[in-house]
Amino acid sequence: MSNEDLLKLRIDPSAKSTHQIQRRKPYYRVTGIVLVAGVMGFLYLSGVLKPAVHVEVSSVTRTYPSQAIALLNASGYVVAQRKAAVATKITGRLVALSVEEGSRVKKGEIIARLENEDAIALRNQAAAILNVARFSLRQANAELQDAAASFHREKILRAKGIATQAEYDSAMARYKKAKAAVAGGKAAVKADAAALRVADVSLEYTRIRAPFDAVVLTKNADIGDIITPIGAATNAKAAVVTIADMSSLQVEANVSESNLELVKVEQSCEIQLDALPESRFRGEVHMIVPTADRSRATVMVKVRFIDKDSRILPEMSAKVAFLSRPLENEEQKPLTTINPDALITRNGKDFVFLIKDDRVVLTPVTAGIQIGDMIEVLDGIKQDDKVAVKPVNKLKDGSRIKVIE
Numbered sequence: 011m012s013n014e015d016l017l018k019l020r021i022d023p024s025a026k027s028t029h030q031i032q033r034r035k036p037y038y039r040v041t042g043i044v045l046v047a048g049v050m051g052f053l054y055l056s057g058v059l060k061p062a063v064h065v066e067v068s069s070v071t072r073t074y075p076s077q078a079i080a081l082l083n084a085s086g087y088v089v090a091q092r093k094a095a096v097a098t099k100i101t102g103r104l105v106a107l108s109v110e111e112g113s114r115v116k117k118g119e120i121i122a123r124l125e126n127e128d129a130i131a132l133r134n135q136a137a138a139i140l141n142v143a144r145f146s147l148r149q150a151n152a153e154l155q156d157a158a159a160s161f162h163r164e165k166i167l168r169a170k171g172i173a174t175q176a177e178y179d180s181a182m183a184r185y186k187k188a189k190a191a192v193a194g195g196k197a198a199v200k201a202d203a204a205a206l207r208v209a210d211v212s213l214e215y216t217r218i219r220a221p222f223d224a225v226v227l228t229k230n231a232d233i234g235d236i237i238t239p240i241g242a243a244t245n246a247k248a249a250v251v252t253i254a255d256m257s258s259l260q261v262e263a264n265v266s267e268s269n270l271e272l273v274k275v276e277q278s279c280e281i282q283l284d285a286l287p288e289s290r291f292r293g294e295v296h297m298i299v300p301t302a303d304r305s306r307a308t309v310m311v312k313v314r315f316i317d318k319d320s321r322i323l324p325e326m327s328a329k330v331a332f333l334s335r336p337l338e339n340e341e342q343k344p345l346t347t348i349n350p351d352a353l354i355t356r357n358g359k360d361f362v363f364l365i366k367d368d369r370v371v372l373t374p375v376t377a378g379i380q381i382g383d384m385i386e387v388l389d390g391i392k393q394d395d396k397v398a399v400k401p402v403n404k405l406k407d408g409s410r411i412k413v414i415e
Contacts, residue, residue, distance in 0.1 A: 129216055
């Protein structure tokens, strides 16, 4: 056998290595499968790979105790019971305006003025004429005193036979004439005083005053505008401002005829304004208007505010709850409430599933009283939190969820 043949009989090292790898490959596969299965099992048990539970959620809200004793709810608007479009009885040009929207005015306060030079002149003329009449009356009184003294002397002399009948008659005529002059002077003073009052009234018409304590709602004219009580002229204004007595604000609510028997005068109410959703105001039925709206089958009920607040403005939208009894002081504060379906009890303790992102957190709470269809919660959660409602029996702490819209 040659050397070449001996070399051909040597074992190839690469072939041996491949054979060993093929023998070991099944063991690596088994180990990998076990590791993957373990990781998958861990992820499943930890909830990562579990399918999300579809749940219904509810918000934590603020509920007022009045909702539990409300017999009826109605909507309406805030209306000022004393409201006026302030104008004047004469036509003139507006030369001064001392108020604007929101200004507070007192009864009798001058809020605007029309041009009044002619009225002032007529008033001064009437005052001068009255002064002339008063001086004339003084002169007539002096003449009467002199005539009376002269007549008294002539009467004594005539009785003694010293004075003639003609002298006596002349003295008596002068006395009567003086008395008539005094009477005429007094009448003239009264007439001229009346004329002065007319002039004062005409001058006062140029001063526009507030008829009662109020707040200016709108300004309808400006300096330079022609103000007329008729308002028919081109560019003329019939009113200068519109004012309202804020102490007379009431809610005018429309109550269905079928529910009218639940409402009575002086009944306690709670008022909520759309503009002030976080506030509630105590109210009382002031009047049930004795007529119905046939098109809507409703009756207007006027509810007055017991608590005054500067934030309440005319024409605000309002909702009125007619209560079965007056609210106690402690019942006027809102309470934190949840849907009763969100509350679960375990080992004598109350819990809720609080929504945190896409998971739930088992959170202990302290339940309070029942308020209508809601449950009070004293602590553990706050307003606007989200809690799971259904199905809580399929949830546990940390469960992944998907919210049902």
